[in-house]
Amino acid sequence: MACFLNCVRFDVTARLTDKPTSKEGSLTVSGVTCYSWDDVEALTSNFSRLIGSGGYSSIYMARLSSSSGSDKAALKVHVSSHRLYQIFRVELDILLRLQHPNIVKLLGYFDDSEENGALLLEYLPQGNLQEKLHKNSKQVLPWRNRVAIALQLAQAIEHIHEKCSPQIVHGDIKSSNVLLDKSFNCKLCDFGSAKVGFSSMVQPSTTSPRSRQVRMVGSPGYTDPHYLRTGIASKKMDMYGFGVVVLELVSGKEAFSGEKGEMLVHVAAPLIREVLDSSGDIAEEKVRRFLDPRLSRDGLDINEVKTMVRVAALCLGSSQSLRPSAAQVAETLVEKVPSLSFLGCGKGV
Numbered sequence: 252m253a254c255f256l257n258c259v260r261f262d263v264t265a266r267l268t269d270k271p272t273s274k275e276g277s278l279t280v281s282g283v284t285c286y287s288w289d290d291v292e293a294l295t296s297n298f299s300r301l302i303g304s305g306g307y308s309s310i311y312m313a314r315l316s317s318s319s320g321s322d323k324a325a326l327k328v329h330v331s332s333h334r335l336y337q338i339f340r341v342e343l344d345i346l347l348r349l350q351h352p353n354i355v356k357l358l359g360y361f362d363d364s365e366e367n368g369a370l371l372l373e374y375l376p377q378g379n380l381q382e383k384l385h386k387n388s389k390q391v392l393p394w395r396n397r398v399a400i401a402l403q404l405a406q407a408i409e410h411i412h413e414k415c416s417p418q419i420v421h422g423d424i425k426s427s428n429v430l431l432d433k434s435f436n437c438k439l440c441d442f443g444s445a446k447v448g449f450s451s452m453v454q455p456s457t458t459s460p461r462s463r464q465v466r467m468v469g470s471p472g473y474t475d476p477h478y479l480r481t482g483i484a485s486k487k488m489d490m491y492g493f494g495v496v497v498l499e500l501v502s503g504k505e506a507f508s509g510e511k512g513e514m515l516v517h518v519a520a521p522l523i524r525e526v527l528d529s530s531g532d533i534a535e536e537k538v539r540r541f542l543d544p545r546l547s548r549d550g551l552d553i554n555e556v557k558t559m560v561r562v563a564a565l566c567l568g569s570s571q572s573l574r575p576s577a578a579q580v581a582e583t584l585v586e587k588v589p590s591l592s593f594l595g596c597g598k599g600v
């Protein structure tokens with residue numbers, strides 16, 4: 252278990268490239284603990300339970316001892332490589348400065364300063380949104396949770412885009428990067444592709460083809476065509492990914508179906524065009540046809556579904572400058588989706 256040898260203040264305004272001041276033993280800085288590799292092995296009972304995996308990492312169940320017993324946590328171990336170590340550092344540096352109810356909380360980390368790194372994160376028992384929507388057919392995510400997730404994701408994005416300094420572009424908004432707590436609240440995770448700084452547009456920080464290959468290659472079905480053309484990351488690229496997630500929430504369809512070789516943005520293209528070409532009004536019958544057939548129609552307000560489709564369409568527009576900001580999206584949802592009143596933020600019916 253971690254032993255607390257020291258306690259120092261960590262300057263959260265320090266440059267993102269700054270490293271923590273000590274690697275010897277466990278060190279707690281602003282509530283975040285720096286662990287040794289022995290600690291990591293103990294926390295995960297020697298990596299005995301894998302709970303998730305991604306392109307660059309494996310995620311293991313961890314247990315932290317507390318006064319009431321042991322609390323669950325998730326340990327994200329990055330693939331050991333000098334090249335991929337940079338991705339770990341980006342994610343660590345960003346999570347060290349982010350605190351938001353809808354962003355996954357960093358509890359601790361291991362860093363050998365060369366090629367190995369691991370992040371200890373709060374454990375989210377409902378897993379990721381992609382699995383919840385597309386892989387678990389028995390438990391259908393109710394409509395009000397879907398709109399709540401859309402709002403909370405918009406608020407998380409608004410936080411990184413507007414409310415922290417320096418500002419952050421996430422760079423990989425997708426449903427598998429939205430984790431869910433026991434009440435299905437959204438927690439945005441995976442900041443390994445993020446870009447930091449600048450106001451609205453962020454050039455790739457390195458231009459060598461090798462490093463660009465590692466960073467921000469995008470996920471099928473979610474990548475902004477503007478980014479694919481220019482290689483320039485921007486806040487509006489996050490809004491594009493957000494638009495795809497909203498389409499998934501409404502339709503229950505995957506962003507990219509490997510089986511059909513089909514992208515959701517293409518399936519939804521006629522609907523999106525209709526929203527963008529008209530003043531925003533969409534035929535109810537088309538919206539109903541697009542809606543997830545597993546959702547109960549009882550008491551479902553079709554105007555809320557229209558609002559969600561409209562929001563998605565605006566985020567997916569080809570002109571980046573016309574896409575709404577996360578703050579505008581959050582405002583629209585609060586204004587026009589009465590179901591959100593259960594969160595204490597909607598306008599109510």
Ligand SMILES: Nc1ncnc2c1ncn2[C@@H]1O[C@H](COP(=O)(O)OP(=O)(O)OP(=O)(O)O)[C@@H](O)[C@H]1O
Nearest residue numbers: 303304305306307308325372373374375379427441
């Ligand atoms: N804190 C957590 N609690 C529960 N499950 C988690 C947690 N963090 C990650 N996971 C699971 O592991 C998966 C992969 O996590 P994450 O996206 O952070 O890894 P990655 O290697 O960065 O993935 P990517 O391929 O998207 O870059 C998540 O989709 C989720 O299912």
